[in-house]
Amino acid sequence: MFRVTAEAAQGTVAFDIEGDRKLVLGLEDNGVDILHRCGGNAKCTTCRVEILAGDPGEIGEVEKAILATKTDLNDHTRLSCQVRVMDDLHVKVIRQASVEGMDAGGRPTE
Numbered sequence: 349m350f351r352v353t354a355e356a357a358q359g360t361v362a363f364d365i366e367g368d369r370k371l372v373l374g375l376e377d378n379g380v381d382i383l384h385r386c387g388g389n390a391k392c393t394t395c396r397v398e399i400l401a402g403d404p405g406e407i408g409e410v411e412k413a414i415l416a417t418k419t420d421l422n423d424h425t426r427l428s429c430q431v432r433v434m435d436d437l438h439v440k441v442i443r444q445a446s447v448e449g450m451d452a453g454g455r456p457t458e
């Protein structure tokens with residue numbers, strides 16, 4: 349089990365998550381309505397988070413390629429649909445359904 353602390357629109361949300369589980373699902377299951385518009389396929393980047401502390405693991409080629417197309421991100425940005433939790437993490441959630449007034453998107457698979 350790892351501990352995730354997320355800075356979200358509603359404030360700080362903290363929860364435990366099983367190792368190797370997708371970060372996006374942990375966030376959603378603990379009340380953070382993070383966007384995941386492409387359903388967890390590393391295409392939309394709406395599930396992005398800023399990693400404030402902890403090791404999110406190696407970035408894959410597909411994730412790296414889509415993030416490289418965005419100019420408004422920093423080096424600590426990761427796609428929460430591609431991060432499988434393997435460390436305690438402190439993250440900042442960038443985009444939420446309730447803030448943007450849009451549907452979150454299809455739920456990513458486990």
Ligand code: FES
Pocket residue numbers: 383384385386387388389390391392393394395396427428429430
């Ligand atoms: S990139 Fe679309 S849900 Fe993660």
